[in-house]
Amino acid sequence: MNPSPAGLPYDLAPAEERDYFARLGPGLVMVLPPRPPGPSGWGAGGPPHGGAWIHLGEDGRARAFTGKVEVGQGTRTALSLLVAEELALPLAAVELTMGDTDVSPWDMGTFGSRSMLDVGEHLRATAAALGDLLRELAAPALGRPVSELELANGEVRARGEARGPSVRYGTLARGLRRIATVPATVHPRGPAEWQRAGRPTSNLGAIEVVTGARQYASDLRLPGMLHGRILFPPAYGARLRRIDLDRARALPGVTVVREGDFVAVAAPDPLLAGRALRALAAEWATEPQPSELEIVEYLRRHPAEGEDFWDVVHYTVGDVESALARAPVSLRATYTTAYIAHVPMETHAALASWEGERLTVWVGTQTPFRARESVADALGVRPADVRVVVPPTGSGFGGKHAHDLAIGAARLARAAGRPVRIVFTREEEFSHAYFRPMAVVEIRSGAELDGRLTAWQLHDLNAGSAAARGPYRVPNQRVENQPAESPLPQGSYRALAATANTFARESHMDELAARVGADPVEYRLRHLEDERLAAVLRAVAERVGWRPRAVPSGPAAPPALGRGVAVGLEKGGRVATCAEVAVDEARRLEVRRIVTGFECGAIVHPANLRSQVEGGTVMALGGALFEAVHFAGGRILNPKLSEYRVPRFRDVPPIEVLLVDRRDLPSEGAGETPLIAVAPAVANAIFDATGRRLRTLPLAPDGAVP
Amino acid sequence: MPVRESTDARRATPPLRVNGVDHPIDLARERSLLFVLREELGLTGTKYGCGEGECGACTVLVDGVAVRSCTTSVAEAVGRSVTTVEGLSHGEMLHPVQRAFVEAGAFQCGFCIPGMIVAAVALLNRNPHPGVDEIRAVMNGNICRCGGYLRIVEAIRSVGGPARTESEAPR
Ligand code: FES
Ligand code: FES
Numbered sequence: 001m002n003p004s005p006a007g008l009p010y011d012l013a014p015a016e017e018r019d020y021f022a023r024l025g026p027g028l029v030m031v032l033p034p035r036p037p038g039p040s041g042w043g044a045g046g047p048p049h050g051g052a053w054i055h056l057g058e059d060g061r062a063r064a065f066t067g068k069v070e071v072g073q074g075t076r077t078a079l080s081l082l083v084a085e086e087l088a089l090p091l092a093a094v095e096l097t098m099g100d101t102d103v104s105p106w107d108m109g110t111f112g113s114r115s116m117l118d119v120g121e122h123l124r125a126t127a128a129a130l131g132d133l134l135r136e137l138a139a140p141a142l143g144r145p146v147s148e149l150e151l152a153n154g155e156v157r158a159r160g161e162a163r164g165p166s167v168r169y170g171t172l173a174r175g176l177r178r179i180a181t182v183p184a185t186v187h188p189r190g191p192a193e194w195q196r197a198g199r200p201t202s203n204l205g206a207i208e209v210v211t212g213a214r215q216y217a218s219d220l221r222l223p224g225m226l227h228g229r230i231l232f233p234p235a236y237g238a239r240l241r242r243i244d245l246d247r248a249r250a251l252p253g254v255t256v257v258r259e260g261d262f263v264a265v266a267a268p269d270p271l272l273a274g275r276a277l278r279a280l281a282a283e284w285a286t287e288p289q290p291s292e293l294e295i296v297e298y299l300r301r302h303p304a305e306g307e308d309f310w311d312v313v314h315y316t317v318g319d320v321e322s323a324l325a326r327a328p329v330s331l332r333a334t335y336t337t338a339y340i341a342h343v344p345m346e347t348h349a350a351l352a353s354w355e356g357e358r359l360t361v362w363v364g365t366q367t368p369f370r371a372r373e374s375v376a377d378a379l380g381v382r383p384a385d386v387r388v389v390v391p392p393t394g395s396g397f398g399g400k401h402a403h404d405l406a407i408g409a410a411r412l413a414r415a416a417g418r419p420v421r422i423v424f425t426r427e428e429e430f431s432h433a434y435f436r437p438m439a440v441v442e443i444r445s446g447a448e449l450d451g452r453l454t455a456w457q458l459h460d461l462n463a464g465s466a467a468a469r470g471p472y473r474v475p476n477q478r479v480e481n482q483p484a485e486s487p488l489p490q491g492s493y494r495a496l497a498a499t500a501n502t503f504a505r506e507s508h509m510d511e512l513a514a515r516v517g518a519d520p521v522e523y524r525l526r527h528l529e530d531e532r533l534a535a536v537l538r539a540v541a542e543r544v545g546w547r548p549r550a551v552p553s554g555p556a557a558p559p560a561l562g563r564g565v566a567v568g569l570e571k572g573g574r575v576a577t578c579a580e581v582a583v584d585e586a587r588r589l590e591v592r593r594i595v596t597g598f599e600c601g602a603i604v605h606p607a608n609l610r611s612q613v614e615g616g617t618v619m620a621l622g623g624a625l626f627e628a629v630h631f632a633g634g635r636i637l638n639p640k641l642s643e644y645r646v647p648r649f650r651d652v653p654p655i656e657v658l659l660v661d662r663r664d665l666p667s668e669g670a671g672e673t674p675l676i677a678v679a680p681a682v683a684n685a686i687f688d689a690t691g692r693r694l695r696t697l698p699l700a701p702d703g704a705v706p
Numbered sequence: 707m708p709v710r711e712s713t714d715a716r717r718a719t720p721p722l723r724v725n726g727v728d729h730p731i732d733l734a735r736e737r738s739l740l741f742v743l744r745e746e747l748g749l750t751g752t753k754y755g756c757g758e759g760e761c762g763a764c765t766v767l768v769d770g771v772a773v774r775s776c777t778t779s780v781a782e783a784v785g786r787s788v789t790t791v792e793g794l795s796h797g798e799m800l801h802p803v804q805r806a807f808v809e810a811g812a813f814q815c816g817f818c819i820p821g822m823i824v825a826a827v828a829l830l831n832r833n834p835h836p837g838v839d840e841i842r843a844v845m846n847g848n849i850c851r852c853g854g855y856l857r858i859v860e861a862i863r864s865v866g867g868p869a870r871t872e873s874e875a876p877r
Contacts, residue, residue, distance in 0.1 A: 212749075612814075
């Protein structure tokens, strides 16, 4: 918890005015200029970003900065590895500051699996430029031209002369206060030359994790800190009608804040804060809210404009209507997915502290710079006077973008004149964060008698556009999505729309294959446009020993066994999943094996990638099999872990991960795409086993095939 | 505030022994062992995940037995010996289970891990060589939302024996 610097946050000041050297000591700083957002919000040539910077100090260590955050996806280690690689430093000599708005480059947020693709490239380029600068500085001392020098283990030396004269980075940086800019062309090492990246490494910070020393946002405390609670309405859409603050205020040491409908309390002790919250005699005016039973109709009747985090797609090629009319084989089906909850193991937490006019908020968020804006806005202060720091966060999964908590803590801290921490209870987390949107996806398709697809129409209601366009060759297509006004708060979620759209598409492909008597693997390969994806599917089929079949295997004598596949291409990653299931006489479903093949370009951190794919598969199994938020009258009916089931040890089958390393291709993200083919693979396996086609997620809410 | 009573209660109550250190405990207020560990003793390695005994993030040892500290009243724990994750390592010396978790890379966000490790220590104290089915059954009350279950099973299996290769996927 460093004190705030005197100057402006780095992203709000020109490079020359940043207090790099006062803060980090003398040395070199290499700065990659930002790419500002264009008029459409998108920068020229890619998403807007705040650039990158790396400091190299007299101690020879590199300190790199990014606005991305670590929520368990392992990017801290992967990004540090890339810097270590370019600078030929041991991993331990690289420090990476993530998500601190005072010193990190501006960043739009950690979502959409962009950390590796964007920031990975920025840091590589910046580190490579810094490496070039070090060689330039070393040339006179070593009496050799720059082109003959190389970096090795924290030293510059003549290429290939391991025993020749060398000079340490720290020596080169001594006494300097030099800021340089990354030139227009710089040549980071290609993955083929990687020495450190792309090899087995354990994640940074492992010792702190296993000893319990790692401090998450909910573990932080400051002297004199109070504990805050926010008063939430009993149901969505409820408005505060009357409230009595006096009884709560009368409790010892309790602060109560009210601004419009926002009411919160803070007390020296969490138990007392709970009492103060209950002492607020609030009366609410509620409005009728739709229940789960009528939700599909409700969403259909309540279309909405698009929202910023899911673009709207309207893609048309050829003439779908007439192709559908002409097709000898046609199929139409609707697929739905339930609202599900993120359930991060660490609930939302924020700690706010004022020093005079300046506010610091430590908060587990995936969007620290947006949090800074929202907090500044709500508190009526300049963004430059707000510092948001993201401590280690007990997972996010897309669920930690909301900033109410940071704002609440800041308001309470201002009123109380003391630091205030708010940590959600699990029930608050379930009811007052937001959910993965429910999706209603309708597909109409047409094919020739031999199975060749001629027409494809996909309409996604409420989930979003990701992966709505499939990887298959179809001459006539219409793909569109329609946002809706959701009665439940909804927002981003790890692979949210891609999961819904892939479930629909891959289930439908299976239905078509069965209809035309084609083998599900062969049928997909026949239509796949993307050779990389086809390669991944072939690899998975080979691993499981796929036996081609034209009709479903089951139902045979129980337990019926079945196998299904599904593929997906999303966020640059290619995934194919095969699931094996058994269904017994009582229709109880058991997933017996999952094999997932995944390719996302060059692999930077193999062990972490493997655990991302395994973990993603486990998470996807929850949504595929049993996770669902139940609601009625604007209330969540299962806001507890005893009532909302998430995958546990015994739910997890053996998971085999096949990683395809393409060192010739850029590294793409991997935190989301590995999830998307799991649900359809399981649904297709159930169909294979039983002949029953399930088009609703979760597939087996009570453990049995409905 | 019943100040007098609490002073009396404190005098009458045996201390709470945590990681070998005795702490006087005021029992006048009803609260959970988790609350006392985190808020009063500052031992934040033990985590809050649900408050209803469903997730295992708050697992500690009480006289060597794994318990959910969120549903255990501090009054039940006084006079006994509590071990939290902080009490397993000694300086640089990690407990073998902690070392196994590091080596297996058995964590992502890490939030569930202290509870997992403590639960695993209790399991291994009872049975040094549990099979995969026993591990899954005993650990089923501990949730890892990051889905690290296979790695965790692997880590527990590797304690006191070589880690198996990946192709023998744990079942
Ligand atoms: S916090 Fe105790 S079991 Fe979840
Ligand atoms: S590692 Fe994140 S919950 Fe287990």
